[in-house]
Amino acid sequence: MKDHSTRLALIRLLADGQFHSGEKLGLALGMSRAGVAKQIKIIQQWGLDLYRVQGKGYGLAAPIELLDNQRIAELVHCQQLELIPVIDSTNQHLLNQIGQLPSGAVCLAEYQQAGRGRRGRQWQSPFGSNLYLSTYWRLEAGVAAAMGLSLVVGVAIAETLQQVGASDVRVKWPNDIYYRDQKLAGILVEMTGKAGDAAHLVIGMGLNIAMPTVATDMIDQAWTNLSAACSPLPSRNVLAATLISRIHQTLDEYEEIGLRGFVERWNKIDNFFNRPVKLLIGDRVVEGIARGINEQGALLLETDHGITAYVGGEISLRGC
Numbered sequence: 001m002k003d004h005s006t007r008l009a010l011i012r013l014l015a016d017g018q019f020h021s022g023e024k025l026g027l028a029l030g031m032s033r034a035g036v037a038k039q040i041k042i043i044q045q046w047g048l049d050l051y052r053v054q055g056k057g058y059g060l061a062a063p064i065e066l067l068d069n070q071r072i073a074e075l076v077h078c079q080q081l082e083l084i085p086v087i088d089s090t091n092q093h094l095l096n097q098i099g100q101l102p103s104g105a106v107c108l109a110e111y112q113q114a115g116r117g118r119r120g121r122q123w124q125s126p127f128g129s130n131l132y133l134s135t136y137w138r139l140e141a142g143v144a145a146a147m148g149l150s151l152v153v154g155v156a157i158a159e160t161l162q163q164v165g166a167s168d169v170r171v172k173w174p175n176d177i178y179y180r181d182q183k184l185a186g187i188l189v190e191m192t193g194k195a196g197d198a199a200h201l202v203i204g205m206g207l208n209i210a211m212p213t214v215a216t217d218m219i220d221q222a223w224t225n226l227s228a229a230c231s232p233l234p235s236r237n238v239l240a241a242t243l244i245s246r247i248h249q250t251l252d253e254y255e256e257i258g259l260r261g262f263v264e265r266w267n268k269i270d271n272f273f274n275r276p277v278k279l280l281i282g283d284r285v286v287e288g289i290a291r292g293i294n295e296q297g298a299l300l301l302e303t304d305h306g307i308t309a310y311v312g313g314e315i316s317l318r319g320c
Contacts, residue, residue: 004086006031010039011048011127017063019056046086046111047126049212061212064128065236067108075241078248080105086127088114090134091190091204098192098200103138104248108240129211131240134204137251143191143199148259148297150175150189153203155265156250157185160243162269166229170271173290173299173317177207178271181319182224184208203247209236260295267292272319277301280316290317 006029013020013028022033029036040058044050049061069083079102087093090107092114097105109132112125125132139146154171161169161177161184172178177185185207193199209226210233227233234242253261267273272290279286279301288303298309299317 002086007039007043008085010036011043012066014050014058014060015064015066015128017060019053019059021057025058043127047129047212062210064210066128067110067240068237069108071237072108072241072244075238076245078104078106078244081244082107083109085110087112089204090132091188091202094134094136094202095190095192098136098202101136103136105136106133106244107135108133125206126211130209131205131207131236131243133240133244134202135244135247137201137203139199139201139255141199141255142197143193143195145258146189146191146199146201148293149201149203149254150187151266151293151297152250152254152259152262153187153189153205153247155262155269156246157187157205157207157243158269159265160246161226161230164230164234164239164242165232166226169229170269171266172271173293174297179224179226179229181271182222184224184226184229203251205243205247207243209233209239258295259297263293263295272317275319278318279310280318281310286310 009029010025013025022036025036026033040050040052050058051061052058067083069081072083073081084093084107087107087109089112090109093107094101094105111127112132151171151174154175154177158169158171158177166179168179169184170178175187175189176183185205188204190202190204191199207226208223211225270290270292273292275290277288277290279299286301286303288301291300291302291307294300294309296309296311298311300307300309
């Protein structure tokens, strides 16, 4: 793994949002001003909203609260909690260790170089702006029992965000968190396992907290930040611990009662419930009224032909 210690030390110096001269930064890091400028260019590529003002030095557009592994560990019981500031993908990191991890193991990052969403899409992951975490879960009931797991995790995340002040947060089938028809967070569940054996699940979440617009050029849908939905913003460290705890608690509940225990909770906070929607199924478009989900996690769509359940595959849901 590449050594990023100098860049991380530089970010810690800049995290207060104040201006810092290149000379003072160089003295603190043991390098020349030219060396500092080189490192600045690299961390700008990580998505930090960082600029230079003549006579003042370098500064972030706003202070950032860096994640603190020790503080999070004090707030949540977790057998294994890793904070890797710069990583390719938190999901992939855990997938690479399946068979060696305790159920409930968590990986957090400040910046993902190869974050991904559903269908292999890239997930924009600028440094220190959002929350990127993954957890490993061993589901003893097997692969078939994992149907609808992203819905259950979505309920856990949305309910948690509502409790910290984002009261208008909703879920969008099958794996997104929305605020006022804009994407706030995404969930990616990846699974391995053989028939008749336990399912090994890695559940990833990316939550926009204060993502700078400079990092959003490649986003092709309406998006928003938690900062727009919740004021004041909760501490990133406290929020990370709260979400980890709630996700683990919800997964325990899911193992006991299955998806049917979450249908009512989902429908209560479904962003498109009783609203006109379009389902994109390959080249086909189906329009109707969304009527929530059933006990198999299928989307219920009412058309002139009645109510039909849709599940899995290459299906996308859009509001009309």
